[in-house]
Amino acid sequence: MASSEEDGAGSGSQEEKEKGRKRRLGALATAWLIGYNIAMTAGWLVLAIAMARFYMQKGTYKGLYKTIQKTLKFFQTFAVLEVVHCAIVRTSVLVTGVQVSSRIFMVWFITHSIKQIQNEESVILFLVVWTVTEITRYSFYTFNLLNHLPYFIKWARYNFFIILYPVGVAGELLTIHAALPYVKKTGIFSLRLPNKYNVSFDYYYFLIIVMASYIPLFPQLYFHMLWQRRKVLHGEVIVEKDD
Numbered sequence: 001m002a003s004s005e006e007d008g009a010g011s012g013s014q015e016e017k018e019k020g021r022k023r024r025l026g027a028l029a030t031a032w033l034i035g036y037n038i039a040m041t042a043g044w045l046v047l048a049i050a051m052a053r054f055y056m057q058k059g060t061y062k063g064l065y066k067t068i069q070k071t072l073k074f075f076q077t078f079a080v081l082e083v084v085h086c087a088i089v090r091t092s093v094l095v096t097g098v099q100v101s102s103r104i105f106m107v108w109f110i111t112h113s114i115k116q117i118q119n120e121e122s123v124i125l126f127l128v129v130w131t132v133t134e135i136t137r138y139s140f141y142t143f144n145l146l147n148h149l150p151y152f153i154k155w156a157r158y159n160f161f162i163i164l165y166p167v168g169v170a171g172e173l174l175t176i177h178a179a180l181p182y183v184k185k186t187g188i189f190s191l192r193l194p195n196k197y198n199v200s201f202d203y204y205y206f207l208i209i210v211m212a213s214y215i216p217l218f219p220q221l222y223f224h225m226l227w228q229r230r231k232v233l234h235g236e237v238i239v240e241k242d243d
Contacts, residue, residue, distance in 0.1 A: 043075035126171030
């Protein structure tokens with residue numbers, strides 16, 4: 001009896017230690033996520049102010065990308081951590097991965113690499129959309145983690161995307177389309193035969209495939225957000241009907 005009581009006490013103590021460790025990890029994870037989202041909100045606010053100031057001073061968007069590109073590259077690349085965050089907040093790795101990778105691709109492999117298109121109107125279009133979207137999204141996450149979410153932020157998070165998402169996609173597609181002639185002319189990122197790797201890769205046709213991939217991916221992501229909107233704003237529970 002004494003032995004079993006001692007074992008029980010030891011087991012209870014171990015359980016308490018495990019619970020305490022989980023609580024500490026939970027608190028650390030929450031603190032990290034709050035800090036991350038505050039930093040990202042601030043970063044995109046800096047971008048918004050820089051863009052507005054540039055246009056007010058210059059009266060044109062020509063040269064805007066060159067002015068804000070370092071800040072854009074830093075914060076958009078830093079967003080790759082959101083794929084890791086999926087393990088903490090239990091969101092879809094696939095959805096998050098597609099969104100983050102497509103943004104990083106647009107920044108580094110399109111607008112950064114093909115400088116001739118940096119003054120295209122379509123670039124400014126998706127930059128403005130990204131900026132408004134990210135300020136709204138990261139401020140939503142921040143206030144939500146702090147358990148003090150203003151209704152306007154919640155409303156904006158689940159309504160702005162209805163217009164911004166398709167407009168942003170249009171800006172991205174038009175930018176890739178504008179890049180095609182330069183890619184074809186320069187052969188950037190392409191690998192021609194013969195070569196020591198015995199592999200051929202044509203970046204021009206790869207971009208065409210990327211553009212085509214928007215056709216199946218965009219509706220899925222868009223309707224996923226619409227479903228989230230119905231659930232969060234209207235509290236709808238979608239029940240599958242029995243056959």
